[in-house]
Amino acid sequence: MASFIIEGGHLLQGTITPQGAKNEALQVICASLLTEEEVIIRNIPNIRDVNNLIQLLRDIGVKVAKKEENTYSFQADELNLDYLQSDEFVQKCAALRGSVMMIGPLLARMGKAIITKPGGDKIGRRRLDTHFLGFQKLGATFNRVEGRDVYEISAKKLKGSYMLLDEASVTGTANIIMAAVFAKGTTTIYNAACEPYLQQLCKMLNHMGARISGIASNLLTIEGVDKLHGTDHMILPDMIEVGSFIGMAAMCGDGVRIKNVSVANLGIIPDAFRRLGIKIKVEGDDLWIPRQKHYEIQSFIDGTIMTLADAPWPGLTPDLLSVLIVVATQARGSVLFHQKMFESRLFFVDKLIDMGAQIILCDPHRAVVVGHDRKITLRGGRMSSPDIRAGIALLIAAMSAKGTSRIDNIEQIDRGYENIETRLNALGANIVRGEK
Numbered sequence: 001m002a003s004f005i006i007e008g009g010h011l012l013q014g015t016i017t018p019q020g021a022k023n024e025a026l027q028v029i030c031a032s033l034l035t036e037e038e039v040i041i042r043n044i045p046n047i048r049d050v051n052n053l054i055q056l057l058r059d060i061g062v063k064v065a066k067k068e069e070n071t072y073s074f075q076a077d078e079l080n081l082d083y084l085q086s087d088e089f090v091q092k093c094a095a096l097r098g099s100v101m102m103i104g105p106l107l108a109r110m111g112k113a114i115i116t117k118p119g120g121d122k123i124g125r126r127r128l129d130t131h132f133l134g135f136q137k138l139g140a141t142f143n144r145v146e147g148r149d150v151y152e153i154s155a156k157k158l159k160g161s162y163m164l165l166d167e168a169s170v171t172g173t174a175n176i177i178m179a180a181v182f183a184k185g186t187t188t189i190y191n192a193a194c195e196p197y198l199q200q201l202c203k204m205l206n207h208m209g210a211r212i213s214g215i216a217s218n219l220l221t222i223e224g225v226d227k228l229h230g231t232d233h234m235i236l237p238d239m240i241e242v243g244s245f246i247g248m249a250a251m252c253g254d255g256v257r258i259k260n261v262s263v264a265n266l267g268i269i270p271d272a273f274r275r276l277g278i279k280i281k282v283e284g285d286d287l288w289i290p291r292q293k294h295y296e297i298q299s300f301i302d303g304t305i306m307t308l309a310d311a312p313w314p315g316l317t318p319d320l321l322s323v324l325i326v327v328a329t330q331a332r333g334s335v336l337f338h339q340k341m342f343e344s345r346l347f348f349v350d351k352l353i354d355m356g357a358q359i360i361l362c363d364p365h366r367a368v369v370v371g372h373d374r375k376i377t378l379r380g381g382r383m384s385s386p387d388i389r390a391g392i393a394l395l396i397a398a399m400s401a402k403g404t405s406r407i408d409n410i411e412q413i414d415r416g417y418e419n420i421e422t423r424l425n426a427l428g429a430n431i432v433r434g435e436k
Contacts, residue, residue, distance in 0.1 A: 020045045
């Protein structure tokens with residue numbers, strides 16, 4: 001198990017460029033299963049979750065070639081369907097949450113797929129009901145295989161249908177879209193997720209010959225087609241990494257430029273940091289974060305305490321609440337964070353409390369942060385990363401802390417952030433990777 005040893009107190013200065021979006025990459029890579037022709041995908045992040053998914057596609061027979069750094073071609077013209085029934089395939093799917101998005105394309109093109117409970121962050125229940133109900137609306141049937149804890153899903157021919165999703169699930173919406181592109185007739189998805197990742201997936205599928213309308217809204221209409229062709233697709237910058245870098249620059253920056261962020265696709269993220277008092281300048285498609293000697297949390301117009309809560313897009317993504325909590329520990333003022341989607345995501349705050357942060361964990365979903373206004377510096381400590389986003393939040397805390405910190409289980413951070421210590425050390429951080 002690898003660890004980071006972080007010497008805190010070093011100011012960051014310079015320019016950093018975000019990687020390609022992890023969540024988009026997982027979706028569009030799976031979408032390459034929908035055609036026999038070559039699909040080229042650019043700006044793929046070199047991170048553990050994405051690399052594992054690419055290897056899984058290789059395992060089922062997809063021809064994968066690295067064209068250049070962060071650019072791959074995929075050609076799914078000779079799939080090994082027998083491998084889908086193997087215990088090895090099931091075990092690999094169980095270790096990778098992104099594998100769940102292979103189901104829609106396989107069901108659409110091959111008429112069958114296999115489902116097991118996927119892995120991923122331990123942040124609470126992440127149910128698959130939305131996926132299941134969507135596939136059933138399209139005419140698929142499920143069969144539980146006793147003794148293997150898997151479901152076989154099949155359909156001779158999917159048929160378009162109207163559906164109102166029980167939640168605006170990002171992966172659920174993506175899976176249903178990919179299944180519906182070959183369904184006979186018209187599929188209407190209401191309460192669809194509409195994050196930039198989904199918009200990118202829909203645009204890519206349309207370039208491949210799909211007929212999807214309503215992109216960027218929560219009401220999608222998909223007219224089924226018989227075949228898709230190849231395409232060349234560019235992945236957006238990762239908005240979660242952009243938000244993480246804003247947090248780092250606010251806590252321990254001495255002037256940091258975040259380049260090529262695709263400002264138009266950041267949504268409410270910059271404003272969420274501005275509510276904590278962070279100064280952010282938009283310069284073209286870059287963000288400039290000057291040194292923040294002090295920053296003050298805003299209050300609502302009536303003077304009541306600021307509340308930051310996650311919500312489906314275009315609301316605030318839950319993936320950044322952990323970073324925002326860390327940033328708030330050194331602000332002037334107090335703020336209530338309300339994490340609505342996952343009941344275990346706030347449990348990492350006990351590690352911040354051990355570092356000297358003033359945080360009241362009200363319940364599994366709410367925490368009040370009383371900022372130090374930089375009068376009390378967090379102190380270094382030893383901790384373990386429970387999930388990707390908590391891991392990067394703890395890294396930010398450690399970089400701003402007094403003394404040396406150690407973060408174990410950094411494989412979680414590697415799942416979502418490409419070569420993070422090298423990139424941050426180039427800005428002036430002091431992070432050393434070590435093996436336990």
